[in-house]
Amino acid sequence: MKRTALLLILIFSLCACREEVNESTDSKNTFETLWSILDEKYCFFDAKGVDWDQVHDKYALRVDTCKNSDSLLKVLGEMICTLQDGHVNLYTAHDLIRYWKWFEDYEPNFDESLQRNLLGTDYQISSGLKYKIIGGNVGYITYSSFTSAISDAGLDYIFNYFENCRGIIIDVRDNSGGNLSNVNKLACRFTEKKFICGYIRHKTGPGHNDFSEPYPIYLEPYQGKKYTKKVVILTNRMCYSATNTFVTVMRQLPNVIIMGDRTGGGGGFPISSMLPNGWSVRFSSCPTYDENYKLTEEGIEPDSTVYLTDHDIQRGVDVIIETAYSLLQKN
Amino acid sequence: MLFSENPEIKSSHIILFVFWIYLLQPLNAQTGNQKSVYWQLGVGNTYLYDNYLSPLPHDGISALFSSGSMKPLKWGLPDSIGTSFDEVKWFSQCNFSINPVYGQSSAGSTLIYGNIDLRKSILRQIVSDPKYHISTGAFAALSGGGRYSIHNGNNPGSVDAMFDLGITVFSDYKFILWKRSMIVSYQGSMAMAGLAFSPEYAESYYEIFYLNNHKNIIKFTNPINKQHWRQQLSLNIPISGRKSSFRVSYWNEGRISMFNNIRTRVLSNHFSVGYISYFSIL
Numbered sequence: 382m383k384r385t386a387l388l389l390i391l392i393f394s395l396c397a398c399r400e401e402v403n404e405s406t407d408s409k410n411t412f413e414t415l416w417s418i419l420d421e422k423y424c425f426f427d428a429k430g431v432d433w434d435q436v437h438d439k440y441a442l443r444v445d446t447c448k449n450s451d452s453l454l455k456v457l458g459e460m461i462c463t464l465q466d467g468h469v470n471l472y473t474a475h476d477l478i479r480y481w482k483w484f485e486d487y488e489p490n491f492d493e494s495l496q497r498n499l500l501g502t503d504y505q506i507s508s509g510l511k512y513k514i515i516g517g518n519v520g521y522i523t524y525s526s527f528t529s530a531i532s533d534a535g536l537d538y539i540f541n542y543f544e545n546c547r548g549i550i551i552d553v554r555d556n557s558g559g560n561l562s563n564v565n566k567l568a569c570r571f572t573e574k575k576f577i578c579g580y581i582r583h584k585t586g587p588g589h590n591d592f593s594e595p596y597p598i599y600l601e602p603y604q605g606k607k608y609t610k611k612v613v614i615l616t617n618r619m620c621y622s623a624t625n626t627f628v629t630v631m632r633q634l635p636n637v638i639i640m641g642d643r644t645g646g647g648g649g650f651p652i653s654s655m656l657p658n659g660w661s662v663r664f665s666s667c668p669t670y671d672e673n674y675k676l677t678e679e680g681i682e683p684d685s686t687v688y689l690t691d692h693d694i695q696r697g698v699d700v701i702i703e704t705a706y707s708l709l710q711k712n
Numbered sequence: 713m714l715f716s717e718n719p720e721i722k723s724s725h726i727i728l729f730v731f732w733i734y735l736l737q738p739l740n741a742q743t744g745n746q747k748s749v750y751w752q753l754g755v756g757n758t759y760l761y762d763n764y765l766s767p768l769p770h771d772g773i774s775a776l777f778s779s780g781s782m783k784p785l786k787w788g789l790p791d792s793i794g795t796s797f798d799e800v801k802w803f804s805q806c807n808f809s810i811n812p813v814y815g816q817s818s819a820g821s822t823l824i825y826g827n828i829d830l831r832k833s834i835l836r837q838i839v840s841d842p843k844y845h846i847s848t849g850a851f852a853a854l855s856g857g858g859r860y861s862i863h864n865g866n867n868p869g870s871v872d873a874m875f876d877l878g879i880t881v882f883s884d885y886k887f888i889l890w891k892r893s894m895i896v897s898y899q900g901s902m903a904m905a906g907l908a909f910s911p912e913y914a915e916s917y918y919e920i921f922y923l924n925n926h927k928n929i930i931k932f933t934n935p936i937n938k939q940h941w942r943q944q945l946s947l948n949i950p951i952s953g954r955k956s957s958f959r960v961s962y963w964n965e966g967r968i969s970m971f972n973n974i975r976t977r978v979l980s981n982h983f984s985v986g987y988i989s990y991f992s993i994l
Contacts, residue, residue, distance in 0.1 A: 398939075398968055398977065399759060399761075399977070400761045400769055402761075402768060402769055404768060404817075404818040404819075406818070417767075418767060424914075561918065581919060583915040583919060584912075584913050584915075585912050585913050585914075585915075585972065585973075586913050586972075587973060593912060593915070593927075650918070652867040652914065652916065653861075653863070653864035655767065655768055655861075655864070656819065657768060658819060661821075663865060666914040666916070
C-alpha cells in the first residue's frame with residue numbers, strides 16, 4: 382500500500398509540470414525571445430561572420446528606449462537585417478520586415494512586357510508553367526513561382542510537345558522560390574542517372590556549431606518522359622530559395638547551361654516561430670550545399686553572364702532570351 | 713458510388729470497422745465470461761508546449777472520447793471454474809482514446825493538437841475483499857498524434873508517434889448510497905520504457921519524409937527522457953439492474969518528453985460521462 386501511495390504522490394506531483402516561460406509582451410521580453418530563437422536555431426552565424434552576442438548588446442540598449450511597438454519593430458527589424466538573409470523575416474499584422482538587398486541592389490535583368498511580347502496570346506498553360514514553341518523550333522517555358530504546383534501529366538505533355546525542338550529555354554527569372562518538391566519534380570525530367578546534387582545539414586542543438594553531418598541529396602531520373610536535349614536556364618538576382626536550389630541542381634547536368642545573372646541565394650531551409658507579442662519570425666535553420674559541399678546561400682554564378690540593359694528594354698529586345706535562342710540555334 | 717467517389721469516406725469507414733472489431737473482440741471469446749464495455753465522452757482543458765514549433769505554451773479546450781473493455785482471464789485455473797471477476801486473479805483491459813485540442817497562446821497564436829492512443833493492459837488482483845480490490849499490472853500502448861500551428865508558415869506541424877510499456881494500478885471500492893450499490897474506481901498508469909519518434913533539434917519534416925534522412929529519429933524512452941501518465945477516478949452508478957452503469961469520471965493525462973533538445977508537454981484534465989455495459993454470455 383505504501384508503494385502504491387508513493388506512486389500516486391509521484392503521479393500527482395507530475396501534474397504541475399508546466400514549462401516556465403516568460404510570456405510578457407513588453408519590449409524587453411519580445412527582444413530577448415527573438416534574439417534567443419535566432420541564437421539557438423539560426424544556421425549561418427559563422428558562415429556570415431556575425432557576432433550575435435555583440436548584436437545583442439548593441440540592440441538591447443536601443444530596445445530600452447522604445448516607447449511603442451512601431452519603434453520596437455524598427456529596432457528588431459534592423460537587428461534581423463544584420464544577418465543579411467532573405468529568409469529572415471518578421472511578420473506583424475501591418476508590416477513585413479525583410480532583407481531584400483540580394484535583389485534590390487542589382488539590375489533586374491528581366492522585363493515582364495518583353496516576356497509578354499514573346500509569349501503573345503497563344504501560349505499554353507499547365508498549372509504554374511506557361512509554354513510555347515517560339516520561332517526556330519525552340520521551346521520556351523516560364524515558371525514564375527515554385528509555389529505553383531506542376532503535375533507529372535502536364536510535364537509529360539509539355540516534353541512530348543517539345544520533343545522535336547532543338548532545345549528549350551526555361552525562364553525562372555523573378556521566380557523567388559516556393560516548394561522544393563516542385564524543384565525535384567521538374568529537375569528529374571532532365572537526367573538519365575541518379576546523382577548527388579547537393580547536401581543538407583540541420584541544427585542538432587542550440588549551439589552555433591551544433592550541426593548534423595551533411596546528408597547527400599539525390600536527384601533520381603523520372604521513370605517516364607524525359608528531356609535530354611540542350612536546355613538553357615535563364616536566371617537573375619530574383620532567383621531565390623527553391624529557385625536557387627533548382628539552378629544548383631540543373632547546372633550539374635551536362636546538357637544544361639545557366640544564363641543571365643547570378644541567382645540571389647537563399648540556401649537555408651527556413652522555419653518559423655512566434656514571439657510573445659504575437660509577431661512571427663521566419664529564419665534559415667538548415668544550410669544547404671552544392672555538390673562540392675559549398676554553401677548555396679550566396680547564390681549561383683551562371684555559366685554565361687548576360688545582362689539586360691535599359692537600352693535593350695527600350696529596343697524591345699530581351700537579350701538574355703535572344704542569346705539563349707542563338708545558342709540553341711547553333712546546336 | 714459514394715465510396716468510389718470519395719476515398720476519404722471509405723478509409724474512415726475501414727478505420728472505424730477495425731476499431732470496432734478491436735473493441736468487440738473480448739465479447740466473442742469464451743462463453744460464460746463476465747465482461748464490461750464502456751464508452752465515455754469528456755471535455756476539459758489541455759496545456760500544450762512544443763519548443764520545436766513555438767517558444768510559447770498553448771492552452772485550450774479539449775475533448776476526450778474513450779472506449780474500452782475489461783474481462784477476466786483464467787490463467788492457471790481449472791476449466792470447472794468460471795471466469796467472473798470475483799473468481800479469478802487476472803484480468804485484461806483494452807482502451808482506445810482520442811483527445812483533440814484547440815490551444816491558444818497568450819500571443820494569440822493557435823495550436824491544434826490531436827492524439828489517438830490504443831492500449832492493452834494485463835492486471836493481477838493483489839488485494840481482494842468483498843468491498844474493494846486492488847490490482848497491479850502492465851500495459852502496452854501505441855499512440856500517435858500531432859500538433860499544427862496555424863501561424864507557422866514553414867514548419868507548421870510536429871508529429872508524435874510512440875510505443876510505451878508501463879505499469880498500471882487499478883482499485884475499486886463498492887458502497888451503498890441511496891439504496892444503490894455504487895463503485896468508485898481509480899486507475900493510474902505510467903510508462904516506463906518504449907520507443908518514440910522525434911526529429912532532431914531543428915530538423916525539418918521535409919528532410920525526414922522527403923529526403924529520407926532517418927538517422928536518430930527513433931528514441932528509446934525511459935522515465936527520465938519521457939514521462940507519460942494517465943489517471944482516472946470514476947464513479948459508476950448502476951442503472952437497469954446490474955447490466956449497465958452510468959459513469960462520471962475525472963481523467964488526467966500527461967505526456968512530457970525531452971528528445972534531441974526538443975521539449976514537449978501535453979497536460980490534460982477532463983471530466984467525462986459515460987456508460988458501461990456488463991455482459992455475461994451463456
